[in-house]
Amino acid sequence: xxxxxxxxxxxxxxxxxxxxxxxxxxxxxxxxxxxxxxxxxxxxxxxxxxxxxxxxxxxxxxxxxxxxxxxxxxxxxxxxxxxxxxxxxxxxxxxxxxxxxxxxxxxxxxxxxxxxxxxxxxxxxxxxxxxxxxxxxxxxxxxxxxxxxxxxxxxxxxxxxxxxxxxxxxxxxxxxxxxxxxxxxxxxxxxxxxxxxxxxxxxxxxxxxxxxxxxxxxxxxxxxxxxxxxxxxxxxxxxxxxxxxxxxxxxxxxxxxxxxxxxxxxxxxxxxxxxxxxxxxxxxxxxxxxxxxxxxxxxxxxxxxxxxxxxxxxxxxxxxxxxxxxxxxxxxxxxxxx
Amino acid sequence: xxxxxxxxxxxxxxxxxxxxxxxxxxxxxxxxxxxxxxxxxxxxxxxxxxxxxxxxxxxxxxxxxxxxxxxxxxxxxxxxxxxxxxxxxxxxxxxxxxxxxxxxxxxxxxxxxxxxxxxxxxxxxxxxxxxxxxxxxxxxxxxxxxxxxxxxxxxxxxxxxxxxxxxxxxxxxxxxxxxxxxxxxxxxxxxxxxxxxxxxxxxxxxxxxxxxxxxxxxxxxxxxxxxxxxxxxxxxxxxxxxxxxxxxxxxxxxxxxxxxxxxxxxxxxxxxxxxxxxxxxxxxxxxxxxxxxxxxxxxxxxxxxxxxxxxxxxxxxxxxxxxxxxxxxxxxxxxxxxxxxxxxxxxxxxxxxxxxxxxxxxxxxxxxxxxxxxxx
Numbered sequence: 282x283x284x285x286x287x288x289x290x291x292x293x294x295x296x297x298x299x300x301x302x303x304x305x306x307x308x309x310x311x312x313x314x315x316x317x318x319x320x321x322x323x324x325x326x327x328x329x330x331x332x333x334x335x336x337x338x339x340x341x342x343x344x345x346x347x348x349x350x351x352x353x354x355x356x357x358x359x360x361x362x363x364x365x366x367x368x369x370x371x372x373x374x375x376x377x378x379x380x381x382x383x384x385x386x387x388x389x390x391x392x393x394x395x396x397x398x399x400x401x402x403x404x405x406x407x408x409x410x411x412x413x414x415x416x417x418x419x420x421x422x423x424x425x426x427x428x429x430x431x432x433x434x435x436x437x438x439x440x441x442x443x444x445x446x447x448x449x450x451x452x453x454x455x456x457x458x459x460x461x462x463x464x465x466x467x468x469x470x471x472x473x474x475x476x477x478x479x480x481x482x483x484x485x486x487x488x489x490x491x492x493x494x495x496x497x498x499x500x501x502x503x504x505x506x507x508x509x510x511x512x513x514x515x516x517x518x519x520x521x522x523x524x525x526x527x528x529x530x531x532x533x534x535x536x537x538x539x540x541x542x543x544x545x546x547x548x549x550x551x552x553x554x555x556x557x558x559x560x561x562x563x564x565x566x567x568x569x570x571x572x573x574x575x576x577x578x579x580x581x582x583x584x585x586x587x588x589x590x591x592x593x594x595x596x597x598x599x600x601x602x603x604x605x606x607x608x609x610x611x612x613x614x615x616x617x618x619x
Numbered sequence: 620x621x622x623x624x625x626x627x628x629x630x631x632x633x634x635x636x637x638x639x640x641x642x643x644x645x646x647x648x649x650x651x652x653x654x655x656x657x658x659x660x661x662x663x664x665x666x667x668x669x670x671x672x673x674x675x676x677x678x679x680x681x682x683x684x685x686x687x688x689x690x691x692x693x694x695x696x697x698x699x700x701x702x703x704x705x706x707x708x709x710x711x712x713x714x715x716x717x718x719x720x721x722x723x724x725x726x727x728x729x730x731x732x733x734x735x736x737x738x739x740x741x742x743x744x745x746x747x748x749x750x751x752x753x754x755x756x757x758x759x760x761x762x763x764x765x766x767x768x769x770x771x772x773x774x775x776x777x778x779x780x781x782x783x784x785x786x787x788x789x790x791x792x793x794x795x796x797x798x799x800x801x802x803x804x805x806x807x808x809x810x811x812x813x814x815x816x817x818x819x820x821x822x823x824x825x826x827x828x829x830x831x832x833x834x835x836x837x838x839x840x841x842x843x844x845x846x847x848x849x850x851x852x853x854x855x856x857x858x859x860x861x862x863x864x865x866x867x868x869x870x871x872x873x874x875x876x877x878x879x880x881x882x883x884x885x886x887x888x889x890x891x892x893x894x895x896x897x898x899x900x901x902x903x904x905x906x907x908x909x910x911x912x913x914x915x916x917x918x919x920x921x922x923x924x925x926x927x928x929x930x931x932x933x934x935x936x937x938x939x940x941x942x943x944x945x946x947x948x949x950x951x952x953x954x955x956x957x958x959x960x961x962x963x964x965x966x967x968x969x970x971x972x973x974x975x976x977x978x979x980x981x982x983x984x985x986x987x988x989x990x991x992x993x994x995x
Contacts, residue, residue: 339874341877341881342875348880349880352881352883355802355827355867356867356869356870357872358869359878359881
């Protein structure tokens with residue numbers, strides 16, 4: 282048993298004393314070894330409605346489309362095959378309908394949002410914006426995708442005004458349809474990005490841009506680097522032993538990769554944020570790869586941006602990270618990560 | 620050993636007393652309160668007229684369960700009577716009494732004296748007007764409201780001589796099981812399930828039961844068999860018996876009929892032996908019809924359903940176990956005589972019914988026809 286941390290040391294000592302003074306049978310001791318004492322269980326955001334796993338059996342009885350992609354176990358319980366893209370799609374649609382009354386459709390081949398993660402991000406933003414005590418909140422959704430899920434959630438749940446930026450035509454079509462289907466046109470505006478390399482520039486310099494203050498920006502960058510030979514290969518020491526992902530990967534190459542990956546993409550956001558310091562109160566972005574978090578923080582430091590905050594989103598097997606920075610002193614109060 | 624009990628107060632039978640006297644001139648007068656109850660009354664007349672009806676029932680139960688196992692073993696080793704009196708214990712008790720008389724050991728006597736519980740018949744008599752025993756009786760009945768009898772196959776465990784009467788009939792159609800994927804609905808403690816898997820060289824066998832405890836017993840039995848297997852045999856890798864058997868706990872009847880849409884075919888053969896009565900009583904006509912449809916949907920093309928339905932007169936005794944069962948019983952419109960027709964109708968869709976056979980040499984109540992339904 283490796284002792285890899287201080288916590289581990291205390292656990293090891295506990296185990297030794299337990300072994301010496303107790304009369305546990307060997308296999309029971311092994312069981313104890315396998316369960317870490319004092320393990321902090323990382324959970325979703327406290328207000329996340331998916332914190333308790335949904336009862337798929339009841340949901341399958343309720344929703345016909347969802348039923349088509351389920352499997353029925355022998356004991357009568359329904360299970361979802363997360364390695365099937367069609368199943369993931371129907372699952373996402375069903376969850377959005379069930380928990381938020383949002384009727385959403387996705388462009389074929391486009392990224393299917395995982396609701397737990399999206400909710401965690403929106404809830405974290407709610408926490409960030411809460412001390413500002415705003416009446417109307419305006420936000421920018423960078424790269425909304427065909428689902429436009431962040432904007433839809435923000436608008437439906439909190440009545441925030443959202444500007445959805447998207448460069449891919451087909452995604453814009455679907456996003457617009459989703460907004461109209463849920464009658465949120467008054468709250469969400471979709472703007473077509475003519476230039477993929479810029480973030481805010483095209484919008485802020487366009488003649489119809491609103492002069493209003495934006496309070497936050499939210500972003501799911503393309504995680505992977507299109508320049509690397511094998512973009513989706515994770516960094517593992519033993520690739521043959523690492524298990525396959527629990528869900529199948531969805532999304533087009535455009536949505537998942539870009540030149541330089543998420544590091545370059547986020548650097549571009551940071552550079553543009555320096556140009557538009559007063560236009561947006563809190564800049565945020567998600568990061569998919571843990572190793573990139575310190576890189577981004579270093580970059581922020583290099584740009585002399587001191588007012589930053591980081592957080593982690595836990596969704597069962599998947600963790601994501603997020604960085605927020607602001608040029609307004611009162612926006613993010615402390616630099617500790619939550 | 621055939622023993623008789625007299626009304627209420629006499630506890631030790633005359634026979635045992637005789638034996639004691641024959642053994643030695645022991646001054647020990649044992650006043651052991653035995654739990655020995657009639658197995659077969661010498662002249663066939665029920666002794667106690669008050670509980671005549673009840674006594675008859677319990678007698679019938681015992682002989683039925685025993686005879687289903689087709690073992691003509693002495694009465695002392697038969698299966699439990701419905702009121703939980705163990706004859707095995709009683710014979711052991713009698714043996715003990717003999718030994719006591721011979722060895723004159725007082726300590727054992729007292730030990731035996733302490734162990735032997737009060738005669739249940741006496742208890743019934745005493746508490747006749749006491750509602751407590753009524754509730755107790757009802758609780759005992761509801762314990763088995765799914766037909767999940769704990770000692771259905773007897774107290775034997777991993778006995779090589781296990782033989783259920785139905786195996787005689789199933790033997791005639793051995794080829795149905797060879798290299799097939801099987802499902803046994805209502806596998807109880809798994810004795811019959813494991814026997815089938817062992818005998819007929821099945822590819823895999825899943826046993827389903829609604830009672831967690833029974834599944835646990837079945838799993839334990841299976842684990843013992845697995846441990847017995849030598850580590851060097853390749854049975855585990857090849858997925859041969861006993862490694863191709865699995866027991867699952869769950870209810871075969873689904874929460875809602877729409878879930879049937881999700882059911883995909885999985886099994887070659889489904890066994891449903893003496894379970895329909897319980898599904899019918901617990902879940903009503905609708906539940907049973909849904910179960911039949913599920914069975915059809917779960918079968919692969921060319922699959923077979925082996926069904927042993929109980930006749931309607933068998934339902935009567937269990938009709939009042941719980942309120943829900945009584946309601947379902949009163950509301951039954953889909954009678955067992957109509958099962959075959961329903962299964963062959965387009966609503967379910969089996970193409971053919973073939974009579975496998977009827978078990979012989981067992982109690983009348985158990986001579987149920989075993990049918991095979993074919994799916995195209």
